[in-house]
Amino acid sequence: MFRKTAGEVLIDLLIEWGVDHIYGMPGDSINSIIEPLRKAQDKIKFIQVRHEEAGALAAASYAKLTGKIGVCMAIAGPGAVHLLNGLYDAKLDRVPVLAITGQVESDLLGTDFFQEVNLERMFDDVAVYNQRIMSAEQLPAVVNQAIRMAYTKRGVAVLPFPDEIPRFEVGAEARFTSSFFTMPELFPREFDLEKAKIVLRQAERPVILTGKGAKGARDSLIEFADHIAAPIVLTLPAKGVIPDEHPYCIGGLGLIGTKPAYEAMRNADTLIMVGTSYPFTAFLPERAKTIQIDTDPVQIGKRYPVDVGLAGDANRTLKWLTQQLDKRHDRTFLEHHQKLMKEWWETLDRQEKDLSVPIKPQRVIHALQKVAKDDAILSVDVGNVTVWMARHFRMRNQQFVISSWLATLGCGLPGAIAGKIAFPDKQVFAVCGDGGFGMTMNDFVTAVKYRLPIVVVVLNNHKIAMIKFEQEVMGNVEFGTDLTNPNFAKYAEACGGIGYRVERPEELQPAFEDAVSQKKPCIIDVEVDANEAPMPAKITFGQAAGFLKHMLKELFEERKLDLPPLR
Template identity: 75%
Template sequence: MFRKNAGEVLMDILIDWGVDHIYGMPGDSINSLMEPLRKVQDQIKFIQVRHEENGALAAASYAKLTGKLGVCTAIAGPGAIHLLNGLYDAKLDKVPVLAIAGQVESDLIGTDYFQEVNLDRLFDDVAVYNQRIMSAEQLPVVLNQAIRAAYTKKGVAVLTIPDDIPKFEVEREVRKTSSFFVQSTILPEDTDLEKAKQILEEAKKPVILAGKGTKGAREELLAFAERIKAPIILTLPAKGVIPDEHPYCLGGLGLIGTKPSYEAMQDADTLIMVGTSFPFTGFLPDHARTIHIDYDASQIGKRYPVDVGLAGDTAHTLTSLTELLKEEKNPTFLEKCQDNMKKWQKKMEGEENDEAVPIKPQRVVKALQKAADDDAILSVDVGNVTVWMARHFHMTNQQFIISSWLATLGCGLPGAIAGKIAYPNKQVFAVCGDGGFAMTMTDFVTAVKYNLPIVVIVLNNHKIGMIKFEQEVMGNAEFGTDLHNPNFARYADICGGIGYRVEKLEELHPAFEKAVQQQKPCIIDVIVDANEAPLPANISFGQASGYAKHMIKELLERGKTDLPPL
C-alpha cells in the first residue's frame, strides 16, 4: 500500500487551505521539502527570492492585501534568522503568516551542529503558534493547528521541521483534523450601546478616528458619520478606507497628518475611536469624552482613557449605533472642519504644482496620481516618502499597504511583488525612498524572473531624509545621512527590466506614461530635492527652536558669520 511521506502530506494540507504560492530560498535543511513542492508547482508556485527577509515581507504584504495566509520558508540558521524582520512586520500589523523553517536532522539537535540555532527560542516572541515537528505523524495535526492559529489570532505561526522528518512515510493513522477555521461576528452589549448613545446625543463637536479595523466597513462608517455630523480622521494603515476627497475626510493625524485633523482634535468634545489603538496619544484631545470600538476587547482603553467601550465587529457595531441615534441637525462644527480642509488642500496643491528643480517630491506624487488607476495597488516604503504619499496621494479605491507598526525600511519592493502576484491584472506601484529601496533592491530581479510588471518609483535625494530632518529638529547638525547611490534606472536595465532616469520636470510625466504601458518591471529613478523637509502640519515651539539651532550650527561649521536673523 502506497503511503505519502510527511513532505507530501504537508503540501496536500497547504493546498486544502488554499495556499497557491510560497516565498523562499532553497537550501540544505529544507531540500526534503523542495522535492514535494516541486511536484505540486501547478497548484503551489514557489517564488524564489534573493533574500529571506524579502520573502517574509512579501508574505506579510500578501496577507495585508488579501486577508489570506502568506507563506514563506527558509533554511535553518541564517535563513531562518533573515525571516524575522518580515515576520515581526506581520505580527505587529496583525496579519496571518505561516513560516516554515528548516532545522538540522532530529538526531543532531542539541549537538551544536553546523547551522544549528535554537529556533524554538528564536521565534518564540514573534509567533502566536510556534512548534517543532517531532515526527511524521505529528505534522498534519500541528500544521492545521498552526494555520488555524494564524488566522484566528491574526498573527505569525512558525513550524520548525528537522530535515529528516519530511522524508518519513506517515505510517500510522494520523489524527484527523480539519483544514478550515470558523469566524464569528462579535457584538457589543446593549447596555454599552445605550451608554454610547447618551454620550453622542450630548456631543457638540464629535470627531471620528478610524483605523484599519474599518476596512470593509466604508458604507457603515460614512452612514454613522453622516448621522452625527462628525468629520473622519484616518490613521495611516486606514488610508483609503474612505476617499481622501470625501467631504467628511480630514486626512491623517500626527506628524504625517493634516492641519485640519490636528485642529479638529484640539476642538473635539467627543472622540469616537473605531478599529484603532492609536499610539501617538499626544495628538488626541485632552478632555474629550471617548467611545472606543474594536473587535478585540483587549485593545479598548489600551493607550488612551475611554468612557465607553464597544467590543464588537466594526460594521455591525456602527450600524447598531447609527440606528439608535437621531440625525444631528446642527452641522456647524463639521462645516468649520470642512472649510479648514479646503484651505489645507489649496495649500497642498501649491506644493504639488511647484516647478522647482531639483524636483519636489510632492510633484512626483502628483504625477503618480495621474498615472495610477482607480484600483491600483500602492506599496509604500518608510521614511519621507510616507509623508509625501500620506498627504499628497488622494485615494479613491486604490489599496495602500505599508509597514505601519514596525515601520521597517525596505518594505516597498517586496510589497509590490506580493501585490502583483495577488492581483496580476491590476497596476502595482512600489513607492520608495532611495534608502529603503537600496535595502531590498536585490529582489527587483525576482520581479523580472517571474515577469511581474510592477513600477518602482524611487525618490532619490541621496539622503536618509527623515533622519536628517529628525537630527535638525533636535538642534543637531546633520550626520551620517548621506547616501552614495547607483543610477537606479541603469540598475533596472541591467536586471532585465526597464529604467527611466528623471532629472528635469519635463521628463517626469513621460516616464510615468511609458512605465505603466510596459510589460516588464520598471524603475523610475527621480532626483528630488534633498532639502524639502517633511514638516509636521502643526509645528511646535520645540521643533522650531531645534531647527533654528541646527541652522546656526550648520552656518558656524561652514565658517559663515553673516547669520540671518531668527
C-alpha cells in the same frame, strides 16, 4: 501500501488551506520539502526570492492585501534568521503568516552542529504558534493548528522541520484534523451600547478617528458620520478606508497628517475611535468623552483613556448606533473643518505644481496620481516617502500597503511583488525612498524573473532624509545620512527591466505614462530635493526651536569663520 511522506502531506495541507504560492530560498535543510513542492507547481507556486527577508515581507504584504495567509520558507540557521524582520512586520500589523523553516536533524540537536540555531527560542516572541515538528505522524494536526492559530489570532505561526522528518512516511496512526477555521461575529453588550448612545446624544463637537479595523465598513462609517455630523480622521494604516477627497474626510493625524485633523482633535468634545488603538496620544484631545470600537477587547483603553468600550464589529456596531440616534442638524463643527480641508487641498495643489529643480517630492506624487487607476495597488516604503504619499496621494478605491507598526525600511518592493502576484490584472506600484529601496533592491530581479510588470518609483535624494530632518529638529547637525547610490534606471536595465532617469519636472509625466504601458518591471529614478523637509501639519514650538538650534550649529560648526589666531 505506499504512503505519502511528511513533506508531501505538508504540501497537500497547504493546498487544502488555499495556499497557492510560497516565498522562499531553497537549501539543504528544506530540500525534502522543496521536492514535493516542485511536483505540485500546477497547484502551488514557489517564488524564489533573493533574500529571505524580502520573502517574509512579501508574505506579510500578501496577507495585508488579501486577508489570506502569507507563507514563506527558509533553511535552518541563517535563512531562518533572515525571516525575522518580515515576521515581526506581520506580528505588529496583526496579519496571518506561516513560516516554514529547516532545522538540523533531530539526533544532532544540542550538539552545536553546523547551522544549528535554537529556532524555538528565537521565534518565541514573534509567533502566536511556534512548534518544532517532532514526527511525521504529528505533522498533519500541527500544520492545521498552526494555520488556524495564525488566522484566528492574526499573527505568525512558525514550523521548524528537522531535516529528516519530511522524508519519513506518515503512518496510519497519524491524527488528521480539519483544514478550516471559523470566527465569531462580535457585537457589543447592550449595556455598553446604551452608554455610548448617552455620550453621542450629548456630543456637540464629535470627531471620528478611523483605523484599519474599519476596512469593509465604508458605507456604514460614512452614514454614521453624516448622522452625527462628524468629520473623519484616518490613521495611516486606514488610508483608503474612505476616499481622501470625500466631504467628511479631513485627512490623517500626527506628523504625516493635515492641519484640519489637528484642529479638529484640539477642539473635539467627543472622540469615536473605530478599529484603531492609536499610539501617538499627544495628537488626541486632552479632554473629550471617548468611545472606542474594536473587535479585540484588549485594545480598548490600551493606550488612551476611554469612557465607553464597544467590543464588536465596526460595521454592525456603527449601523446600530446610526439607527438608534436622531440625526444631528447642527453641522457647524463639520462644515468648519470641511472649509479648512478645502483650503488644505489648495495648499497642497500649489506645492504639487512647483517646477523648481531639484524636483519637489510632492510633484512626483502628483505625477503618480495622474496615471494610477482607481483599483491600483500602492506599496509604500518607510521614510519621507510615507509622508509625501500620506499627504499628497488622494486615495479613491486603491489599496495602500505599508509597514505601519514596525515601520521597516525595505518593505516597498516586496509589497509590490506580493501585490502583483495577488492581483495580476491590476496596476502595482512600489513607492520608495532611495534608502528603503537600497535595502531590498536585489529582489527587483525576482520581479524580472517572474515577469511581474510592477512600477518602482524611487525618490532619490541621496539621503536618509527623514533621519536628517529628525536630527535637525533635535537641534543637531546631520550626520551619517548621506547615501552613495547607483543610477537606479541603469540598474533596472542591468536586471532585465526598464529604467527611467528623471531629473527635470517636464520629464516626470512622460516617464510615468510610458512605464505603466510596459510589460516588464520598471524603475523610475527621480532626483528629488533633499532639503524639502516633511514638516508636520502643525509645527510645535519645540520643533521650531530645535530647527533654529540646528541652523546655529550649522553656522558656527560647519562654516567656521577664517579668523587670525589669538596672540
